[in-house]
Amino acid sequence: MHIKKWVGGILFLLLFCSSTLPAKADVPTTYQKRELRAAWIASVYNIDWPSQPGLPVEQQKKEFTYLLDEVKKMGMNAVVVQIKPTADSFYPSKYGPWSEYLTGTQGKDPGYDPLAFMVDEAHKRNLEFHAWFNPYRITMNHTDLNKLADNHPAKQHPDWVVSYGKQLYYNPGIPEVKNFIIEEVLEVVRNYDIDAVHMDDYFYPYKIAGQTFPDQKTYETYGVQTFPNIEDWRRDNVNQLVQDLNKSIKKTKSYVKFGISPFGVWRNIANDPTGSETTAGQTNYDDLYADTRKWIQNGYIDYITPQIYWNIGFEPAAYDTLLTWWRDEVRGKPVHLYIGQAAYKINNNAVEAWSDPDEYPRQIALNHQFPEVQG
Numbered sequence: 028m029h030i031k032k033w034v035g036g037i038l039f040l041l042l043f044c045s046s047t048l049p050a051k052a053d054v055p056t057t058y059q060k061r062e063l064r065a066a067w068i069a070s071v072y073n074i075d076w077p078s079q080p081g082l083p084v085e086q087q088k089k090e091f092t093y094l095l096d097e098v099k100k101m102g103m104n105a106v107v108v109q110i111k112p113t114a115d116s117f118y119p120s121k122y123g124p125w126s127e128y129l130t131g132t133q134g135k136d137p138g139y140d141p142l143a144f145m146v147d148e149a150h151k152r153n154l155e156f157h158a159w160f161n162p163y164r165i166t167m168n169h170t171d172l173n174k175l176a177d178n179h180p181a182k183q184h185p186d187w188v189v190s191y192g193k194q195l196y197y198n199p200g201i202p203e204v205k206n207f208i209i210e211e212v213l214e215v216v217r218n219y220d221i222d223a224v225h226m227d228d229y230f231y232p233y234k235i236a237g238q239t240f241p242d243q244k245t246y247e248t249y250g251v252q253t254f255p256n257i258e259d260w261r262r263d264n265v266n267q268l269v270q271d272l273n274k275s276i277k278k279t280k281s282y283v284k285f286g287i288s289p290f291g292v293w294r295n296i297a298n299d300p301t302g303s304e305t306t307a308g309q310t311n312y313d314d315l316y317a318d319t320r321k322w323i324q325n326g327y328i329d330y331i332t333p334q335i336y337w338n339i340g341f342e343p344a345a346y347d348t349l350l351t352w353w354r355d356e357v358r359g360k361p362v363h364l365y366i367g368q369a370a371y372k373i374n375n376n377a378v379e380a381w382s383d384p385d386e387y388p389r390q391i392a393l394n395h396q397f398p399e400v401q402g
Contacts, residue, residue, distance in 0.1 A: 065105035104154060111123060111159075118215065121214065124176035125176075160225070187204050200245040200260065222284065242261075284330060287322065289331065294313060334369075338386055341380070365400075
């Protein structure tokens with residue numbers, strides 16, 4: 028189960044839980060001169076930044092530069108900052124209102140351009156800035172379009188919107204939605220000096236028991252003549268977004284990278300003999316309709332950061348088992364492999380392994396055994 032964005036981003040827990048860790052672990056780790064060492068900075072629910080909505084501009088800026096300074100002290104060389112958590116924006120945009128996590132009111136101008144400020148401050152510290160987008164998610168805890176800002180694109184295009192669980196989403200099966208998402212990303216690529224575009228594991232939403240994602244009519248309109256089942260059509264919708272977005276980014280600024288951080292399991296071996304020896308309850312391919320293998324094989328992305336959030340030896344989904352599986356997937360492919368690791372679990376999880384001060388250093392040491400792991 029994915030819980031990074033609910034419990035706390037990796038950066039948050041590295042910063043504020045580090046005081047509980049032993050000064051030195053027994054496992055030797057080697058320093059890698061050339062590797063990506065990045066920290067997520069989550070804005071949804073004000074997990075990492077800003078600490079709460081409605082803070083004065085100077086306090087927001089002070090909080091962010093403090094985080095950057097802490098990241099720099101840790102030896103990091105990049106930050107992955109969530110700039111569009113719920114179809115809103117941390118910058119002036121034609122494709123989404125100002126985020127409520129800035130001011131407390133969706134659509135309210137915070138009085139400055141946070142993204143311009145954040146990119147500039149990151150680069151001052153020689154940190155890469157990866158702009159993190161959540162493409163389909165519109166709300167976190169309600170399904171009422173009337174609660175959205177008047178200029179919200181979802182409110183202007185209610186036919187693009189579906190309700191699932193307690194959230195609203197843009198319907199991935201509508202071609203206009205795909206084009207809209209590409210244009211909203213390109214707006215940032217064109218106007219800001221970002222180093223990469225980043226997406227995480229929220230494509231089609233994690234499945235809710237007893238509920239069906241309401242896109243049958245969309246499938247009948249756009250997919251039934253080409254795809255024999257709705258699952259293959261859904262996967263193609265996501266594949267087309269990833270492929271076309273990559274092409275568009277490269278056409279706009281060839282040096283801007285495109286990376287995705289998916290759930291840690293592509294498929295379980297029980298469903299595919301080439302899958303990993305895992306028994307995850309949900310997987311990218313079968314449940315989120317994210318065919319991460321295809322993206323790697325076809326070069327749709329520049330890097331992949333699987334969220335391997337389990338300890339070494341964890342029977343349903345072991346860190347070491349998955350690390351090896353992903354290493355094999357990228358071998359010989361023009362895609363960098365960076366591992367998304369569960370620093371937030373250190374001393375914050377009932378699993379005994381995460382109380383062991385050597386668990387995380389062992390994972391880092393294991394990473395460094397494989398040249399395919401580049402960060």
